[in-house]
Each structure stands twice: as C-alpha cells, then as structure tokens.
Amino acid sequence: MRATGNGTGTTGAVTPAPGLAGSLLLPRGRRGAELIMLTFSIGVVLFAYANVGLGLNGHVPTGLATYGVLFAVLMLGAHLAIRKLAPWADPLLLPLAALLNGLGLVMIYRLQESGRHGNPGNAISTMSASTTTFQLMWSAIGVIAFVAVLLVIREPRTLQRYTYTLGAIGLVLLALPALLPNSISEVPGTGAKIQIALGGFSIQPEEFAKLALAVFFAGYLVAKRDVLALAGRHILGIALPRARDMGPVLIAWGASLLVLVFESDIGTSALFFGLFLIMLYIATQRTSWLLIGTSLFLVGAWAASKLVAHVGVRFAIWLHPTLFNNVFCGSPGVHGSCVPSYQLAQGLYGLGFGGVLGTGLGHGQPYLTPLVQSDFIITAFGEELGLTGLMALLLIYGLIVQRGLRAAIAVRDPFSKLLAGGLAFVVALQVFVIVGGVTQLIPLTGITTPFLSQGGSSLVASWMLIALLMRISDTARRPAPQPIQDEGMTQVVRAI
C-alpha cells in the first residue's frame, strides 16, 4: 500500500469548513449521557459488592456504605473534572473505566475476605485484611492522576515538545529494575525483575514507561515517518525499507530483548515491541515493517525460550498445563519429568468450575489459584461470574479500545492520532497477552490486567492512559470555533 497521506488528514494543516464539524459529525459533548452511564456503573459495582458479602456469609458487608460512598464520590469527582476540563471528551470511557476499577475492587475484597472472618475458603497469604483499603486508596490516586493529566495537558500536541525527554524517562523507568539488586526489584517467587520495592511499598515502573514511550514513539515516528515510509525498494510486492532506516526497529527490538533477558519478563517485552511496531505501521502504513518486526520478535522469543530457562519452562507449561505430573510437580509421590504448571492449571480448573453461568460471587474457590489477585484475577471472574461475566469484561475492554481507536481516527493532528492509536492498541495487546495467557490461548506471561489486578502502578497508569485518550477525543470532538463575523475575511485560527 502506497502511503501518501492524501485525503486522510495526515498533513495536519487542514482546517474544516466552519460549522461543518460542529453540526454534522460531533454535535454535543454528551456529558449527561456520561453521568447516567456512570451512575449505572457505580450501581453495578455496589450491587456486586453487596453480593460478595451475601455469597460469603449471608450478610451485606459492613463496609458497603463507606466503600460505596468513597467510590461513588471518586467517580463523580472525575465526572465533574471532565465537565470542566474536557467537556467534549468521549462519554463512554469514564463509565467503562469506573466499572472495571470498581469490579476489580469488588473481586479483591472477595479474595481478601476468603478464609477470614469465618468465611469459607483459605486465607490468601499474599493478601492482608486491608488490601481492599489500599486498592481503594490507589484508585483515588489513579483518579487524581487522571484529573492531573487532563489539567496539565490541555492540548495533546504540546506533548510532542517533550518527545525525547519522555523517551529518556521511559527507557530509564524500563531499565531501572534490571539495574537494581534482586532484593529490591524481584517479584518474590516469580524470578521476574520488574518492580521497585522499598519498605513494603512497591511500584512497577514499566507501567509508567509504557505511557512515556508511547508518547516518545508518536513524536519520533511523526517526525521520521516520511523517510521510513517512502524510501526503499519493492521486492515481491512488498516495499522494503532501506538498511539504514532499520535502525530504530533494531534498537526497539534490542531493547525489548534486553528487558526479556535481564528482567525475565517476556510479557512486558512483547508489549513494548508490539506497541512500537503497531505505531510504526500506523505512521508509515507499510506492511513490511510489521512482517520484519514480527519475524524479529519470533526469532528473539524462540532464542529466549532456548536460552532463558524461565521462558522455556513457560512454553512447556503452555503445552501441558493440566498434566497430573505438572500440576503436582515437586509433590511427594510425583516422579518423572514435570514442569511446575500449578498456577495455570488451577486457573483453568477455576474457569472450568465456573462454567457458563459461574458459581456466583463468594461461592467459588478462586483462592486455590496462587496469586489470583494479580495476574490471574480474570480467572477469579471467570469462576464466579462464569463465561458470561468473563465475556462481559472482555467486551468492556473491547469498547475502551474501540473508543480509543475512534478518537485516533477522528483527531486531525498526526501526533495525537498516532498516540491515541498506540495507546488503544496497547490496551488490546495487554488484555490479549494476559487473558490469552491465563486461558491457555498463548504461553502465559505475567503482566497485569488493566484496572482489575491488585497493585497501584498498573491502576494509576491505566487511569492516566484513559485521561490521554479522553484528552485526544476531546480535541477531536471539539467543534471548530465559529467565525466572529458572518461576513468578511477574518477567521479565527486556534492557537496551537
């Protein structure tokens, strides 16, 4: 496909005819619709929260009023901030994010309560009795970050000025855990070096690196896209880039492999490389980049599965997670070759146990799956809400991605377009990698489930990502300014 930018708005200088955009395409901000949907989201969350208590011990949880009011206040606060800061933004994103965040809180509460206060099940040792409170606090920080992003970034294009600054910050955040000693950066029991833990408080910098690097890729690719798109030869109908233009791809590939080797984290590696590739493709519209990039990643992953034991084991687990030997690998009486697939197998058993309609909140045994509150939280939903609930969650994610891509298509300026496209895709890819991993569609790689998993960094970064998408959609949907006079030569041009 030859890319010329004709008629696609990529030149970035097209000013639509006055009144046209406003009257035909995007008439209103639809904040009222947002409020109604948000109320509905809050209602679903409160209902689910009450349901957990009723399912576990037949009583409505005592914290319902406190938690419920705090959560509702947070979300309504976000709504009010949007009315003030981004009145034209997409009305669906906030209710969807609120629903996911709320359901995540509900499931974390359900898991925390298991085996505690006389409830059925085993207590999950990796959770404390105040985990939900912490998660609610992180939600508050997330909403504050969400508002802060909307407040600070009034125009998405301003971010383009900080392309290289943010690129450097992103790389540092990404590389930091690898450089720190294992005692600080290793997630206990997983072998993955992806966090910074100090005094019982940990953050995963890669979650923020994801946002910084998305901005960097957008800025860099907008600047270089013409040379990446146009130069080169055609072989077998595929436009191949020049060798010297391969540089950025190779650097991104190298960086993702370094993440893989030094942090033993194939999920993050795949996420970043995928983000870069898709943004490169959006910028240049050249399929050859996708083919080159995907082949490079597959070669890298294959080599890693041979060289890095951690990665190789993951692959073996994927093939036979529920083999008896594997499930009880290391248990007395289980001999012969085995790979430890206990966690994946328990997740799958949970999904199967839930079946189509699920056991109902509080009636399943999700606590049998190790670390179910983080990477495997989707299996807890699958077990207690069933296939029905799991599909509903996937559709919510799908809608977020769709709204993000819609903003990308609607926005005029190429930087914002690329950024929105990249951010929307990274949500889709992250959901695909983790949900596909725990449902045995692809080899499991531990990354967080956006908004649902326990943990602050992912939640805050997800809220910031939603803020960026809303800011871009606000720009896209904002009607062009009306001319001051009906006749005459003067026309207002918005300052950039």
Added chain:
Amino acid sequence: MNHALRRVSFACLAMFLLLLANANYVQGFESGKLAGDPGNGRTFALQYQYQRGSIITADNQPIAESKHIGGVYSYQRSYPSGPAYAPVTGYDTPYRKTGIEGAEDRLLAGTDPRLAVRNLIDLVTGKPRRGATVQLTINSAAQQAAYKALKASGMPSAAVAIDPRTGAILALASYPSFNPNKLATLNGTALNKADQKYLSSPQQPLLNRAINETFPPGSTFKIVTGSTAFSTGKYTPDSRYYAPTNLKLPGTTNQLINFDNTPCNDGSNPSGNGTVPLIYAFAVSCNTVYGGLGEHLGGAKLRRQANAFGMNRPLRIPLPVSPSNYPPVSNPDYTAYSAIGQYNDTVTPLQEAMFAAAIANHGTLMRPYLVQKVIAPNLTPLVTTQPSVLSQAVTPGVATDVGRMMFDVVNQPWGTAHDIAPDLPGIKVAAKTGTAQNGANNTGLDDAVFTSFAPYGNPQIAVGVVVKGGGLGADASAPIAVQIIKAYMNYLHSSPKR
C-alpha cells in the same frame, strides 16, 4: 494514517474474538474434561460437599463412610477400623485414589452415568447429590481375623481368603498397613505430611502385598506340578516316583536336595535311592521327587498348567492385581527348580488362595471379585456381580486327586502341616505348605507360604498366606490361615442367614 488505523481496529477485533472464542471453549466445552482431571482440587473439594457413598462389607459393616460435619466441606470421610481394611478401601486424596475408592470412584461420588437419571430427579426435587453404596464380598470376621493374625506375626505379610464356589473375596489383608483416616483430611499441610510419611516409610505401608507384591511360591507350587502330572493321565497320587536324596540337575553342578538334606523315606526308601508314592512325597514335601517329576514333564507343560491356575496374566478384582509369574524356562536345566516353586516363579498371596480355590471347586477356578453389589442412594441395587468362571484349572478328577494329597498334608502324622490339625476341631482342612528360598544365593530369610481350603468335604473358604521372611510355611503362615478359617466358619455357624 486512518487506513492503517482501520486495519489496526480489525486486528484488535480479531484479538478480542480469539479471546472470546477461547473463553467459550475453555468454560463451555472443556469444563467437563477439566472437572475430571485428577489434579483438580476444586472438584476434589466439591465431592466433600456431597455425601460420598459408603463402602460396606458383605455383612453390612461400614468400612468407609462420609459423615456430615457442616461448613464448606460438609462431609468428612472416615474409615472405621482403617488399617485392617486399608488394602481394600484404599484412600482418596488429590494425589492418588487407590483401592475401591479409586476403582469405584464415579459410583461412590455419584457422577457415574448409571446414576444420571437419579441425579436429575434429585436436582428437580431439590435433594443434594449422593453417591452410591458399594457392598463388598469381604466378611468382617474373616478380615479382622486376618489382619489381627498378620499383625501378630510382626512381619511383612498378606493373606487372602476366597469363597471357592463363587470367587468372592472374603478377606484381603496386608501388613504393615496404613491408616486411611490420616489421609482423609482436608488440611493440605497435614495431608502432605501424612502422605510423605507413608510414601517414604521403609516398611512400605501403602503397598498392597495381597495383590501387588509377588513372592516365590516354594513348595506350594507342587500343586501345579502334581496337577500337570495327573492331567497327563499317566500318574495318580499312588504312583511311585524316583526319590533320591540328591537330585543332580542336568548341565550344571547344582543339586536339588530335600529340606534338611534328608532322604524322602516313607519306610520303603531308607537308602534314598528308591521310589515313594507321589501323595507321600507331597505330604512331606519332597523336593527331589517333584523336581524330578517336573523336569520329566517339561517347562512348557508346567507353564500351561500355571496359566490354567490364573498365572501369567493381570487381573482386576476390580483393583488391579499384579500378574503371578511362571515365565518360560529359558534353561531346561532349571526346570526342576521351577517345578518346586523356586527359580523365576513368583506369586501374589491372592494367587496362593486361587490354587486352593481351584482344587476345592472341582478344578473350576472362579474369577475373584471384591464388589458384591452397588446400591443407589434410593436403595435400589444398581449393579450385582454374578460369579463367573476364570478358567478350568484341572478336571474334577484331577482336582479330587490333588485335594486328597492336600488333605494328607494336614491330616497325616507325616504331613508338613499336621500341627494345625488340633487347632481346628471338627473342621477338616486341606493345604500345602511352602518355605521359599530368597535372595541371591538364598541369603534372605525364607518366605513362609501356605495355601489351604476348608472344610475338606464341603469347601467354603480357600486361604492363601505369605509371610515374608517368616521361615517355615507350616510354622509362620499356617496358623494365620487357621485363624481366618476358624473366624469365618464360626461366623457361618452363628449367622442365622447362612
């Protein structure tokens, strides 16, 4: 860029469709398979939310039952007099299911398709699912006597009693045993600890010696050699056969000797160079006579006869039984050894009982079985085992001849098991003893082997006993068989129903 963005949208759509399709596959179609997975702790815990069926003996004694305790795991499995019945009941953990708990798991759990209609009715009427009751052929008097006697021996040992007319297993005991109650815990740590302790114990308490360990049969194999000889029609128990003090084996410098290296002398063979009747050689257990006889008959004939007694093949009762072996004799020089139950011959204690059972039942070997019937929760019988013939071991005439020889073992003053005769007043027992050499160059202690049936005229029970390292079969194993026979005959006399 919008063109590329649209394509990316399609890629995202494809990713979500893949996730949705896969979720449907896992939760909609795979859930049954996942539920049946042996490592699935969820379904394992689920089974404790329903009442698992009981396992009861033929005389209605519960030996495994689920009691209501409340909580998430509503039912606790318990095994009254656990160690005595452990080889029969087995145990049920996420790691393994053994014994009847394993073999009849689906009926006990209530998931068997044969219970599907009743489950559906229960679902509609709002009753919880319940498992079926499995009634065994085990007689509690015989089983308790067997375990008590084995335990008293203090040595690794096993005993099996069969009703020779049907093949119903009346007792199946093994020592050292284990306590299945310790493995019926829902506390993962305690379970793991108990499991590890049993697995790593050098006494191997989890090993079911009655059906899963084999021992050299020793002189009890002379039943097979004798049967082979009589089946040719050329011999009767009164045929006289060459009885040397030492039998030189062809092709080797080895010699076969009698126990204590004495001549086989019924009074007519003091020099150890003449002949004795086969029935006399059987009763005093002359190795040289039966060794020579077996060598003369040949390994192939002996193997055919061994097969007819149920050897050389696995069985399910429904617990899996290790095959008893009489492998083809690779070197004919050793046929004489194999004919007296040494060399490569190995048998399970169950096989020992089957030798006597076949002879007791006029040569017809009934298929051994443990499950009498399965009773659905609404008390209707679901499955009832009909006795069936496993093989025709020997003709009724040969069975009578061999039975007569076994009778002499106990009831003639010169018989090797004559000492037990006074222990069973009023009951005539027929038997064969065995004292099997063991280990490289016979350095191990001798295994004491015993096979028997009673009463002689009207056989109701056949018993096989092996005591590992017990020494003389007549001394170590025979008294155990006596205890079992006595307990069972007493039960029959005192029970009004039989």
